Amino acid sequence: MALPAHASIGERVWHYCYLVICGLIFLFLIAPILVIIPLSFNIEPYFTFTYKMITFDPEGYSLRWYDKILTFGMAAPEALRDGSWWRDTWENATWLHALKNSAIIGVASTLFATVLGTLAALGLSRPEMPFRRAVMALLISPMIVPLIITATGLFFFYSGAGLAHTFPGIIMAHAMLGIPFVIITVTATLSGFDHSLSRAASSLGATPVTVFRQVILPLILPGVISGALFAFVTSFDEVVVVLFVASYDQQTIPLQMWNGIREQISPTILAVATILVVISIALLSTIELLRRRSERLRGISPG
Amino acid sequence: MTAAEIHQPETGAMLTTADGAPLKEALARAMRRARFRAFLLVVPLLIFVLVTFAVPIAQMLYLSIHNPVFSDHMPRLTAYFEAHPDIDVPGEDGFAALALDLAASKKDRSAGRVGTRINYERPGSNSLFKSGARKAAKFKGPPYKEKLLKHRKDWADPHLWNVMKRAAQAHTLGFYAAALDLTYDKKGEITRVAPERRIYVMLFVRTFLLSALIAALCLLLGFPVAYLLANLPLRYSNLLMILVLLPFWTSLLVRTTSWITLLQSQGVLNDLMVATGMVGDDGRIQLMYNQAGTIIAMTHILLPFMILPLYSVMKTIPPSYMRAARSLGATPVTAFMKVYFPQTIPGIGAGCLLVFILAIGYYITPALVGGSTGELISNQIAFHMQSSLNWSLAAALGAILLFGVVLLYWLYDRLIGIDNMKFG
Numbered sequence: 206m207a208l209p210a211h212a213s214i215g216e217r218v219w220h221y222c223y224l225v226i227c228g229l230i231f232l233f234l235i236a237p238i239l240v241i242i243p244l245s246f247n248i249e250p251y252f253t254f255t256y257k258m259i260t261f262d263p264e265g266y267s268l269r270w271y272d273k274i275l276t277f278g279m280a281a282p283e284a285l286r287d288g289s290w291w292r293d294t295w296e297n298a299t300w301l302h303a304l305k306n307s308a309i310i311g312v313a314s315t316l317f318a319t320v321l322g323t324l325a326a327l328g329l330s331r332p333e334m335p336f337r338r339a340v341m342a343l344l345i346s347p348m349i350v351p352l353i354i355t356a357t358g359l360f361f362f363y364s365g366a367g368l369a370h371t372f373p374g375i376i377m378a379h380a381m382l383g384i385p386f387v388i389i390t391v392t393a394t395l396s397g398f399d400h401s402l403s404r405a406a407s408s409l410g411a412t413p414v415t416v417f418r419q420v421i422l423p424l425i426l427p428g429v430i431s432g433a434l435f436a437f438v439t440s441f442d443e444v445v446v447v448l449f450v451a452s453y454d455q456q457t458i459p460l461q462m463w464n465g466i467r468e469q470i471s472p473t474i475l476a477v478a479t480i481l482v483v484i485s486i487a488l489l490s491t492i493e494l495l496r497r498r499s500e501r502l503r504g505i506s507p508g
Numbered sequence: 509m510t511a512a513e514i515h516q517p518e519t520g521a522m523l524t525t526a527d528g529a530p531l532k533e534a535l536a537r538a539m540r541r542a543r544f545r546a547f548l549l550v551v552p553l554l555i556f557v558l559v560t561f562a563v564p565i566a567q568m569l570y571l572s573i574h575n576p577v578f579s580d581h582m583p584r585l586t587a588y589f590e591a592h593p594d595i596d597v598p599g600e601d602g603f604a605a606l607a608l609d610l611a612a613s614k615k616d617r618s619a620g621r622v623g624t625r626i627n628y629e630r631p632g633s634n635s636l637f638k639s640g641a642r643k644a645a646k647f648k649g650p651p652y653k654e655k656l657l658k659h660r661k662d663w664a665d666p667h668l669w670n671v672m673k674r675a676a677q678a679h680t681l682g683f684y685a686a687a688l689d690l691t692y693d694k695k696g697e698i699t700r701v702a703p704e705r706r707i708y709v710m711l712f713v714r715t716f717l718l719s720a721l722i723a724a725l726c727l728l729l730g731f732p733v734a735y736l737l738a739n740l741p742l743r744y745s746n747l748l749m750i751l752v753l754l755p756f757w758t759s760l761l762v763r764t765t766s767w768i769t770l771l772q773s774q775g776v777l778n779d780l781m782v783a784t785g786m787v788g789d790d791g792r793i794q795l796m797y798n799q800a801g802t803i804i805a806m807t808h809i810l811l812p813f814m815i816l817p818l819y820s821v822m823k824t825i826p827p828s829y830m831r832a833a834r835s836l837g838a839t840p841v842t843a844f845m846k847v848y849f850p851q852t853i854p855g856i857g858a859g860c861l862l863v864f865i866l867a868i869g870y871y872i873t874p875a876l877v878g879g880s881t882g883e884l885i886s887n888q889i890a891f892h893m894q895s896s897l898n899w900s901l902a903a904a905l906g907a908i909l910l911f912g913v914v915l916l917y918w919l920y921d922r923l924i925g926i927d928n929m930k931f932g
Contacts, residue, residue, distance in 0.1 A: 216840060227736045230729050235751045237766040237808060238758055240776060244769060252769040253779045321553040328549030333542045338921075340550060345926050347561050349917045351869020353886040354906045357893055358564030361571060361903075381560040384553065442759045445871055449893070462761045466768065466876055475769065478762040485757040489750065492757075 238482055245270055245475035252472065270476040274300045277473060300477065303461040309372065310457060311440040314379035318436040321380070322387030323429050327421075329388065330395040341388075348385035352445040355382070360449045370452040378446045383436025390435060394428025394499065427499035431492050438488060565910070572683055572903035577625045578675040581618040582609040586676040593673075596666050603653035603663075610637070610644035628898055629671045629682070629691065636662055683904035708888065708905065715885045718802065719867035723814075723860045725807045730814035730859065731852075737815070738822035756812040764876050767805040771795040771877065797879030805877050810866055814859040821855030858924045865916050869909065885909055 208220055248267040249255055257265025276282035278299030284290050295301060328334055329341055347355065359378055360369070368374030398421070406416045422429075444459040451460065458477070465474050523531040579586045584605035592598065613619040623637030643659045656663045674682060674692060685691060685698060689706040693699045700706065733752070737745045755763065770776045778792045787793060795801060825848065833843035871886035878884070885905060892902035920926070 219840075223732065223736075227732050230733050231748065231751050233729070233808065234755050234811060237763065237770055238755060241762070241766050241769060244776075251774070252772060253774060253776050321556055325550045325553035328546045331542070331546040331549075333539065334546040334550070335543050340554065341926055342917075342921055343562070344550075344553065344557055346917065347557070349865055350561075350565070350913060351871070351886060351909060353869060353871045353889050354565065354568070354910050354913075355561065357889060357902060357906050358566075358568040359560075360893065361567050361899070362564035365567075377556075377560050381557060384557065438757065442761070444761065459759065459761050462765065463872070463876075466761075466765060470768065474765055478759075478765050481759050481762050485759065485762075486754065489753055489757045492753075493746075493750070 241475045242479050242482065245472060245479040247472060247475075250472055252470075252475070270472045273471070273473045274298070274476055274480075278302070299461060300458070300473075303456050303458045306455055307441055307457040307459075310375055310379055310455070311437050313372075313376045314383060314440045315433050315437040317376065317380035318383035318387050319429060319433040322384045322432060322436070323391050323425075325384075326388050326391035326395060327417075330392050330398070344388055345385045347381050352382075352443075356446045356449040359446060363450050369450050370455065372455060375447060375451055375455055378450065379440035379443060380436075382443060382446070383439045386435035386439060387429075387432035390432035391425060391428045394425045398424060427495040431495050434488055434492060438485075568903045569907050569910075571900055572907045573681060574679055575625065575675075575683070575900045576678040577618075577621055578672070579678045581613050581616070581622050582606075582672075582676065585609050585672065589673050589676045595669075597664055597669050600651060600653050603656055604650060606663075607644045607647055607652040607656055610641045611647065613637075614641040614645040624897070625675055626668070626671055628686065628901070629675075630668055632662075633668065633671075636660060636668075683900045684908070686901055687904040687908055708885070711883070711885045711888055712908070715868050718799070718806075718882075718884065719864050722803060722806050722810060722867045723863040725803070726811050726814035726863045727856060727860060729807070730811055730818055731856075734815050734818035734822055734855070737819050738825075739827065752812050752815050755808070756816075760809065760872060763809055764805060764873050767801070767808065767877055768796065771801055771804065796877050797882070799878070799882040801877035801879065802874045802882030802884070805873050806867060806870060809873060810863045813862050813866060817858040817862065818852065818855040821852055821858070825851045854924065858920070861916060861920045861924070865913060865920065869913060 208217060212220070243258065244252065244254070246266045246268065247255065247258060248265055248269060255265055275294050275298055279293050279297045281290075281293060284293070325344065329337060329344075334340075355378075359374075363369040363374050368377070402424075403416050403420050406420045407413075411419065441457075442459055444457075444463050447455065447457050447460045448463065451457070458481075462474055462477060465471065525531055525534045585602070588598070588602050588605040592602070595602065610619065613622055619637050619641035620634070623634040626633040626637065640656065640659060640663070644656070647655055662668060670692065674680065682692070687708050689701050689709045690698050691701045737748055737752070740748065768775070772778070773792045773794060773796075775796075777795065778787075781787045782789050782792065795804070829847050829851075830843050833847040834840070838846065868884070869886055870884060871890060874882055874884045875887050875890070878887070886909070889902045889905050889909070892898045892905070
């Protein structure tokens with residue numbers, strides 16, 4: 206992007222203007238996410254910077270909203286913080302209840318989506334697969350069809366099938382929503398896969414299962430893991446289906462946030478949001494590392 | 509030896525495998541087996557997606573044309589309508605069927621549901637049915653018409669009978685008509701509803717226009733950034749890519765919450781504008797709970813879906829083309845417009861279609877920051893599902909939306925191919 210030496214003045218001016226424009230767009234992308242982090246430490250119940258915060262007065266900051274995540278919904282939040290207080294938190298705190306549900310639903314639906322999705326991607330990436338295009342279009346469609354329509358359909362279906370307000374119902378729905386991501390990432394990894402490797406293994410006497418475990422799986426593992434992470438994030442972030450088919454017992458973190466924003470928004474939401482941003486930074490780093498590893502394995506080196 | 513001779517050796521015998529089977533057949537058999545094996549790997553997922561996705565949506569589509577509430581709970585009246593299809597306001601026999609059905613509905617407590625069903629098309633019918641059912645339960649015998657008319661004159665309303673006659677048909681296109689702001693008038697002919705009640709066509713149009721605007725804004729903001737990312741050395745572009753991918757990976761509700769904090773009238777942006785003197789403290793701008801809120805927040809949320817396809821297309825355009833154009837005497841603007849830009853069109857198409865498809869089905873963000881003027885069609889579907897409980901209308905609205913999305917999805921597959929969709 207460096208300017209060549211022969212660039213005219215007009216080109217130079219435009220070049221720097223362009224860089225400033227790009228900088229502003231990056232600011233637009235990232236600032237809304239970062240702005241909630243300092244605000245979540247606000248000692249006042251406001252959603253904006255107080256004078257004390259701008260002057261970096263320590264008195265303007267506190268962890269009270271993080272504390273509120275633990276105490277909200279507890280039977281006796283004012284009690285002495287000993288073993289029984291922590292048990293009370295673990296059993297009654299609303300956000301922990303939501304976190305437990307999100308974790309159960311997220312992990313179970315991710316396992317489901319990853320196993321089924323990887324198997325299907327193996328079949329879909331074979332050149333002899335019949336009706337490839339139509340099958341692929343159907344399997345990707347849960348990602349494209351608006352969630353409100355999927356949720357409406359599931360509401361009717363689950364009410365009739367007795368799956369409404371149950372964990373298996375929500376896990377199945379979330380697995381279905383995560384599957385397109387697994388298929389897309391795994392087929393993308395398989396598109397660079399050298400099929401002569403598996404043929405070589407077979408000709409040396411390996412059974413299909415051995416070929417899969419010893420040759421194919423290690424090579425596509427980065428793709429499988431990033432697909433699984435996508436599926437997990439999809440489930441961890443999903444609120445419309447949960448809104449339609451879950452009861453309080455299956456309340457997840459996004460649903461609790463949704464309720465919080467609709468009923469009375471308090472900075473506790475910002476504290477939760479900050480924690481979620483930190484989690485997504487961790488996930489993003491994992492994906493980036495996996496991508497580099499995959500490129501290294503396949504012999505593409507980043508410049 | 510010519511090619512034909514290789515395939516047909518002099519002996520005229522066919523090529524065979526070691527165990528004597530004709531080679532062609534053996535090959536076909538092996539191909540069939542390979543196809544079957546590939547298909548077998550996909551079958552479990554196919555069944556799973558059919559059951560958890562295709563069947564529920566099919567069920568929803570069926571519900572949009574099938575509403576058996578009236579015919580199930582008013583069987584005598586339904587049978588009467590079948591026997592007398594042309595009647596306007598019936599005599600004693602029709603009222604007898606109505607009164608007996610009402611009495612039965614009092615017993616199994618379905619009068620409210622039947623009343624609600626009629627209420628969709630004739631406001632005020634809900635209370636009429638509830639109180640009518642209570643009265644009818646006490647009738648000892650005929651004359652039913654006289655007794656019902658003594659309860660309320662409304663029972664002789666030809667419009668009511670018209671609506672009931674249509675509701676008695678479980679299979680109906682009436683909900684699609686309602687979803688398009690159409691109704692049956694008192695004579696039973698299709699007309700548009702009163703102007704103040706026309707909301708759905710306006711909402712479909714608004715959803716379409718706002719989605720197009722959001723896609724255009726995303727293109728406007730995404731194009732320069734994608735160009736920068738594609739032309740920087742990988743070391744820098746990988747770092748800047750994180751700024752694009754982090755929003756992509758951050759929870760939708762977190763991003764919506766951030767926009768609420770930023771856009772509120774007591775929020776960060778307004779405070780900033782007041783502090784810098786751009787607006788007075790009493791002139792705070794309403795940025796949220798209106799269309800502006802929906803547009804700003806959704807553009808931010810969908811921007812990565814524009815940048816990523818643009819970037820992957822721009823990455824494949826060799827920089828030497830632009831240099832060649834310049835060296836042949838083109839100005840920077842001409843070189844860009846005539847040489848570079850046309851090559852990015854596949855990326856623009858992919859990004860715009862993707863953003864548009866995702867935008868027209870958005871629900872969460874408009875519901876939280878859109879208010880009533882920034883509301884999209886999905887919000888009305890949710891309203892009918894959760895508050896008004898007119899599920900058939902919700903299903904009909906959903907079906908129309910689904911039709912639009914499937915059309916765009918088909919277009920996307922034809923133009924770009926779903927195989928080419930990538931993340932990160």
